[in-house]
Amino acid sequence: MSATQAVTTADNRTKRQVARDTRRNEAIAQKKLTSKGATIAAIIIAIFWTIPTFGLFVTSFRPGADTQSTGWWTVFTNPEFTLQNYVEALTAGGTSTTLASAFVNSLAITIPATVFPIVIASLAAYAFAWIDFKGRNLLFVFVFALQIVPLQMALVPLLSLFSEGLTLNGVQIFPGFGLNDVNYSFARVWIAHAIFALPLATFMLHNFISEIPGEVVEAARVDGAGHGQVFFRIILPLAMPAIASFGIFQFLWVWNDLLVATIFASPGALPITQALNSLSGTWGNRWFLQSAGTFISIIVPLIVFFALQRFFVRGLLAGATKG
Numbered sequence: 001m002s003a004t005q006a007v008t009t010a011d012n013r014t015k016r017q018v019a020r021d022t023r024r025n026e027a028i029a030q031k032k033l034t035s036k037g038a039t040i041a042a043i044i045i046a047i048f049w050t051i052p053t054f055g056l057f058v059t060s061f062r063p064g065a066d067t068q069s070t071g072w073w074t075v076f077t078n079p080e081f082t083l084q085n086y087v088e089a090l091t092a093g094g095t096s097t098t099l100a101s102a103f104v105n106s107l108a109i110t111i112p113a114t115v116f117p118i119v120i121a122s123l124a125a126y127a128f129a130w131i132d133f134k135g136r137n138l139l140f141v142f143v144f145a146l147q148i149v150p151l152q153m154a155l156v157p158l159l160s161l162f163s164e165g166l167t168l169n170g171v172q173i174f175p176g177f178g179l180n181d182v183n184y185s186f187a188r189v190w191i192a193h194a195i196f197a198l199p200l201a202t203f204m205l206h207n208f209i210s211e212i213p214g215e216v217v218e219a220a221r222v223d224g225a226g227h228g229q230v231f232f233r234i235i236l237p238l239a240m241p242a243i244a245s246f247g248i249f250q251f252l253w254v255w256n257d258l259l260v261a262t263i264f265a266s267p268g269a270l271p272i273t274q275a276l277n278s279l280s281g282t283w284g285n286r287w288f289l290q291s292a293g294t295f296i297s298i299i300v301p302l303i304v305f306f307a308l309q310r311f312f313v314r315g316l317l318a319g320a321t322k323g
Contacts (some may be wrong), residue, residue, distance in 0.1 A: 117197040117201045118247060133221070140206070
């Protein structure tokens with residue numbers, strides 16, 4: 001049997017083992033975490049969350065005059081719907097702060113801010129898991145410990161780093177990046193989100209990648225594969241559930257973020273969360289427009305979650321239990 005055939009056989013067998021172990025881990029975790037009390041509590045919480053959300057959804061389609069005089073539940077006896085609320089919501093706010101332009105800005109911010117940390121963290125996780133270098137464990141502990149640093153503590157130093165640099169007692173200890181120009185608005189937000197996401201991303205992906213059986217990696221190395229081939233042909237395909245799980249987390253976090261965008265984005269690059277916050281005072285008591293704007297903002301996260309949900313639980317629980 002040739003070396004190539006050995007790698008293929010080992011890879012196929014390992015994929016089955018990974019799938020079987022993942023299903024077993026999911027069953028164990030579900031058994032440990034599920035109880036009748038928790039199920040009942042979850043149902044009650046779902047009911048209390050769903051009813052007002054459904055009312056908000058119905059209100060977003062009702063004529064403005066009806067929302068001022070009757071409650072949303074009257075739609076069951078007097079159904080009347082319109083799309084005018086969504087049209088007004090998308091075009092409200094002027095030329096540079098319309099909800100439609102903010103929606104595009106959110107896509108321009110969220111997609112790169114999700115891809116960048118995944119790319120960097122997957123490479124770092126592979127290095128921590130399969131490359132033996134001096135100080136590896138200590139460096140991994142340091143990266144893991146960065147998760148406890150509050151995001152708010154890093155905002156001002158990072159803002160200084162983007163402009164004139166970091167100074168101590170009047171002495172510059174680190175030069176600035178020169179990104180304070182309005183043309184670098186998106187770049188500032190991308191870098192900020194990537195920095196804040198890297199510790200958790202590296203930790204999650206490392207836990208998954210380190211459990212890939214070593215026979216697969218060793219067989220590929222015997223066949224002449226370098227680190228690049230091992231990473232792209234073996235590690236990445238097997239680690240896709242974990243990558244998709246973190247991708248969902250990061251996408252939802254960045255899309256719903258208000259603080260980082262407020263600090264680093266210029267007025268023309270504000271995301272939809274900031275636009276909704278700004279327009280809430282302009283709309284006043286026309287809260288049916290706020291309802292429409294709210295559902296415009298959540299449609300993309302819903303699509304992302306339901307498209308990747310089959311990877312979500314698998315990626316979170318893989319590596320949660322041993323055996």
